[in-house]
Amino acid sequence: xxxxxxxxxxxxxxxxxxxxxxxxxxxxxxDHHIITYPAEAFPKGFYVAATHCGIKKSGALDLGILAxxxxxxxxxxxxxxxxxxxxxxxxxxxxxxxxxxxxxAGFVVNSGCANAVTGKQGLDNAWATSNTxxxxxxxxxxxxxxxxLVMSTGVIGQNLPINKLTDAIPGLVKKLDSxxxxxxxxxxxxxxTDTFPKLRARTFTLGGxxxxxxxxxxxxGMIAPKMGPPQPPxxxxxxxxxxxxxxxxxxxxxxxxYAVDRSFNSIxxxxxxxxxxxxxxxxxxxxxxxxxxxxxxNTTEFDTFxxxxxxxxxxxxxxxxxxxxGATKFVEVKVTNAPSFDIANKVxxxxxxxxxxxxxxxxxxxxxxxxxCAVGYTDIPEGTVDPTKVSVQFIPAGKLKGEAPxxxxxxxEPEPEIDEARASVILAEExxxxxxxxxxxxAESKVWTCDFSHEYVTINGDYRS
Amino acid sequence: xxxxxxxxxxxxxxxxxxxxxxxxxxxxxxDHHIITYPAEAFPKGFYVAATHCGIKKSGALDLGILAxxxxxxxxxxxxxxxxxxxxxxxxxxxxxxxxxxxxxAGFVVNSGCANAVTGKQGLDNAWATSNTxxxxxxxxxxxxxxxxLVMSTGVIGQNLPINKLTDAIPGLVKKLDSxxxxxxxxxxxxxxTDTFPKLRARTFTLGGxxxxxxxxxxxxGMIAPKMGPPQPPxxxxxxxxxxxxxxxxxxxxxxxxYAVDRSFNSIxxxxxxxxxxxxxxxxxxxxxxxxxxxxxxNTTEFDTFxxxxxxxxxxxxxxxxxxxxGATKFVEVKVTNAPSFDIANKVxxxxxxxxxxxxxxxxxxxxxxxxxCAVGYTDIPEGTVDPTKVSVQFIPAGKLKGEAPxxxxxxxEPEPEIDEARASVILAEExxxxxxxxxxxxAESKVWTCDFSHEYVTINGDYRS
Numbered sequence: 054x055x056x057x058x059x060x061x062x063x064x065x066x067x068x069x070x071x072x073x074x075x076x077x078x079x080x081x082x083x084d085h086h087i088i089t090y091p092a093e094a095f096p097k098g099f100y101v102a103a104t105h106c107g108i109k110k111s112g113a114l115d116l117g118i119l120a121x122x123x124x125x126x127x128x129x130x131x132x133x134x135x136x137x138x139x140x141x142x143x144x145x146x147x148x149x150x151x152x153x154x155x156x157x158a159g160f161v162v163n164s165g166c167a168n169a170v171t172g173k174q175g176l177d178n179a180w181a182t183s184n185t186x187x188x189x190x191x192x193x194x195x196x197x198x199x200x201x202l203v204m205s206t207g208v209i210g211q212n213l214p215i216n217k218l219t220d221a222i223p224g225l226v227k228k229l230d231s232x233x234x235x236x237x238x239x240x241x242x243x244x245x246t247d248t249f250p251k252l253r254a255r256t257f258t259l260g261g262x263x264x265x266x267x268x269x270x271x272x273x274g275m276i277a278p279k280m281g282p283p284q285p286p287x288x289x290x291x292x293x294x295x296x297x298x299x300x301x302x303x304x305x306x307x308x309x310x311y312a313v314d315r316s317f318n319s320i321x322x323x324x325x326x327x328x329x330x331x332x333x334x335x336x337x338x339x340x341x342x343x344x345x346x347x348x349x350x351n352t353t354e355f356d357t358f359x360x361x362x363x364x365x366x367x368x369x370x371x372x373x374x375x376x377x378x379g380a381t382k383f384v385e386v387k388v389t390n391a392p393s394f395d396i397a398n399k400v401x402x403x404x405x406x407x408x409x410x411x412x413x414x415x416x417x418x419x420x421x422x423x424x425x426c427a428v429g430y431t432d433i434p435e436g437t438v439d440p441t442k443v444s445v446q447f448i449p450a451g452k453l454k455g456e457a458p459x460x461x462x463x464x465x466e467p468e469p470e471i472d473e474a475r476a477s478v479i480l481a482e483e484x485x486x487x488x489x490x491x492x493x494x495x496a497e498s499k500v501w502t503c504d505f506s507h508e509y510v511t512i513n514g515d516y517r518s
Numbered sequence: 519x520x521x522x523x524x525x526x527x528x529x530x531x532x533x534x535x536x537x538x539x540x541x542x543x544x545x546x547x548x549d550h551h552i553i554t555y556p557a558e559a560f561p562k563g564f565y566v567a568a569t570h571c572g573i574k575k576s577g578a579l580d581l582g583i584l585a586x587x588x589x590x591x592x593x594x595x596x597x598x599x600x601x602x603x604x605x606x607x608x609x610x611x612x613x614x615x616x617x618x619x620x621x622x623a624g625f626v627v628n629s630g631c632a633n634a635v636t637g638k639q640g641l642d643n644a645w646a647t648s649n650t651x652x653x654x655x656x657x658x659x660x661x662x663x664x665x666x667l668v669m670s671t672g673v674i675g676q677n678l679p680i681n682k683l684t685d686a687i688p689g690l691v692k693k694l695d696s697x698x699x700x701x702x703x704x705x706x707x708x709x710x711t712d713t714f715p716k717l718r719a720r721t722f723t724l725g726g727x728x729x730x731x732x733x734x735x736x737x738x739g740m741i742a743p744k745m746g747p748p749q750p751p752x753x754x755x756x757x758x759x760x761x762x763x764x765x766x767x768x769x770x771x772x773x774x775x776y777a778v779d780r781s782f783n784s785i786x787x788x789x790x791x792x793x794x795x796x797x798x799x800x801x802x803x804x805x806x807x808x809x810x811x812x813x814x815x816n817t818t819e820f821d822t823f824x825x826x827x828x829x830x831x832x833x834x835x836x837x838x839x840x841x842x843x844g845a846t847k848f849v850e851v852k853v854t855n856a857p858s859f860d861i862a863n864k865v866x867x868x869x870x871x872x873x874x875x876x877x878x879x880x881x882x883x884x885x886x887x888x889x890x891c892a893v894g895y896t897d898i899p900e901g902t903v904d905p906t907k908v909s910v911q912f913i914p915a916g917k918l919k920g921e922a923p924x925x926x927x928x929x930x931e932p933e934p935e936i937d938e939a940r941a942s943v944i945l946a947e948e949x950x951x952x953x954x955x956x957x958x959x960x961a962e963s964k965v966w967t968c969d970f971s972h973e974y975v976t977i978n979g980d981y982r983s
Binding site for chain 1: 602788792877878880886900903904930974976978
């Protein structure tokens with residue numbers, strides 16, 4: 054195992070997700086993406102708390118908990134990494150969800166140590182963390198077999214300083230709170246190389262009743278999630294969405310699967326999929342006392358919830374891209390008129406992951422050759438894309454939103470003249486949008502990515518000189 | 519179409535493969551990789567010539583031809599890009615090989631303009647180039663229906679200045695030569711962002727006779743070939759291997775397919791597959807007069823040839839990685855004890871393409887967490903890799919070749935103590951080697967990659983400031 058003392062000083066972000074210090078110096082300030090909300094914006098019946106228990110050297114918040122005050126344990130669903138090297142908390146959360154039949158008492162999250170590649174000791178530590186919280190929560194939760202889910206992010210190959218966690222949890226339970234500041238502290242406890250806490254809230258109407266949703270996530274590097282339901286268990290992007298809507302567990306999992314494909318699984322920073330990626334969604338039904346849970350059979354309500362969850366998850370996922378290591382640009386790659394969502398999504402990801410495209414965006418260069426190239430090598434069945442039907446354009450975004458698009462390629466042929474001056478203006482914005490029309494169907498997909506900058510190399514190159 | 523005047527000045531490598539100037543300033547000097555050979559090292563019966571016809575602004579060589587003096591047109595096979603946007607020369611060479619039943623009169627190569635995404639005009643220009651050379655070569659070639667193959671590399675979306683090519687070809691035919699300098703000039707005519715000409719030669723024994731092989735290739739960026747036989751036609755890496763061994767066309771194609779998977783298709787610089795990638799192999803049988811052609815039925819000779827071709831192709835392919843844009847490291851990723859070559863190759867490519875791994879190599883950091891992470895997210899059937907059986911080590915290379923390996927991970931568990939001081943010494947070499955043992959079979963694959971440096975971002979970021 055790498056010794057923390059040396060590791061902390063010398064290993065780069067993948068091994069030092071717990072040491073934000075190295076990062077914040079190098080990255081541009083992103084604090085304008087922080088939003089604070091009033092108390093009524095947060096879902097009812099959820100209580101949270103966070104503290105610095107001693108994992109992070111910086112002294113920053115590194116441990117957080119959440120509990121639901123409802124009599125009926127909250128419905129819970131998860132989407133986790135498909136990396137075959139899955140961290141101990143991923144395994145434990147999967148078992149807890151199956152044992153609790155899709156219900157949970159709450160969760161514990163820690164940053165600074167990923168508890169990944171830690172063998173049996175790692176599993177014991179994850180269980181100890183979970184059990185410590187569960188035993189301090191009202192018995193009814195445990196009675197339903199519902200336990201406390203666990204999430205970890207930080208250094209790989211190191212064991213959790215377990216006593217620091219178990220010693221701190223009782224104090225956290227005593228200070229459980231539903232105030233906006235408590236939620237923001239929980240968001241900070243998720244942070245590793247993140248430069249700002251990622252929290253969003255939304256209120257919408259479901260079945261004639263007003264319900265609320267709050268979401269927190271973290272992640273800046275090693276971001277290219279490919280998550281799936283916990284059976285089979287697989288996903289260092291961490292995210293949680295808590296709502297006071299009442300959704301039955303199976304329906305909640307189904308809605309999450311739909312949402313994740315259109316949000317967290319549609320973002321990329323560096324194309325690297327982590328061992329810890331986990332997104333949880335909790336629905337405690339506390340919006341109105343004794344609210345019956347919605348199932349997939351309640352078509353109208355379920356579809357409304359599914360779409361709200363997907364668009365909210367996309368909003369959260371985009372925050373991760375905005376905070377991408379060294380990122381100076383936020384780029385939406387939209388593929389339209391595709392034969393299917395999957396093909397549209399694969400083509401968009403092929404472009405979004407292209408190092409040549411990402412460096413061109415950094416250089417503010419309308420390099421359609423690289424876009425077309427990446428479309429052309431997408432791993433999809435031969436004949437799916439007809440080169441003579443593909444059109445590419447830049448859609449002005451940011452301050453220029455609404456302006457006419459800049460056409461680069463039409464039906465596989467380059468535009469006779471490209472206005473380089475206008476391209477420079479469009480590409481000078483922080484927000485960029487590329488539209489790729491395959492002219493081969495009616496499905497579409499959006500993928501969000503950032504540019505590839507000198508800062509990315511600096512952050513991850515770990516100079517020894 | 520982008521105007522050359524502006525494009526030349528401002529667009530980065532993918533659009534300016536014809537303008538080496540922008541590159542050479544930024545990249546480290548790689549001239550120690552240039553090898554010159556005596557006349558007897560080159561295969562008999564091949565004649566070459568190169569010139570500056572006016573495509574490259576720099577005045578560098580940009581047009582080259584090759585012809586075989588043999589009565590029987592040389593057997594020819596090709597492996598080309600699978601990018602759906604395939605350049606005109608890729609289409610034309612494919613048709614010529616099918617029309618000529620695997621035989622060719624010779625080839626024309628130009629650099630500075632890729633003749634890609636150029637529609638019908640592009641096809642007409644590729645045919646005009648081919649026909650101009652064929653008509654100037656001995657009639658017997660044409661009589662066999664064997665034409666002149668074409669290869670182009672350079673700016674995308676621009677038409678060839680066709681008259682400059684057709685006007686220059688007669689002069690080239692007059693100065694066809696077999697001298698070492700002529701071969702080196704041909705290699706230079708292939709160059710775009712390359713910093714050095716890539717030429718290698720080899721002599722070996724086949725069926726008791728001494729035969730020779732010469733190889734030329736080019737490429738520095740947009741390198742992640744995935745080539746296949748010309749039916750269906752599909753590859754900006756360009757390469758040609760000419761041998762005076764006598765191999766029948768079908769056997770030559772079969773040997774090339776085998777060789778390309780173990781060489782050009784096993785290298786990556788930036789994970790981007792070009793629209794022009796093409797590798798040709800020509801076998802004219804001129805080693806000994808009237809040499810009968812080897813078919814796959816001649817098992818012993820065919821296997822010998824196939825293995826020689828594969829190892830020679832790998833040597834050529836590695837030159838491209840050594841010249842990778844901004845590359846400061848040459849990294850071999852070797853996967854052993856895999857269930858199959860394909861799985862070993864996929865796992866090796868997953869690591870070789872990881873931006874986090876490549877930046878770690880640039881930073882000279884023994885970051886096993888990133889290696890393991892990339893192994894874990896390889897897109898292979900679930901259960902193929904058992905995390906508890908995977909071992910990872912650095913094999914000292916370069917000046918340190920032969921020293922004991924540095925173990926990082928054994929059977930999925932990190933080594934208790936990693937000697938960071940020794941890691942720094944091993945990683946300070948230009949040549950690095952990572953060995954990943956899957957413990958799940960007996961197949962293996964080697965993939966060659968380079969690091970991800972600040973220079974890569976500078977070269978491809980096209981500063982406007």
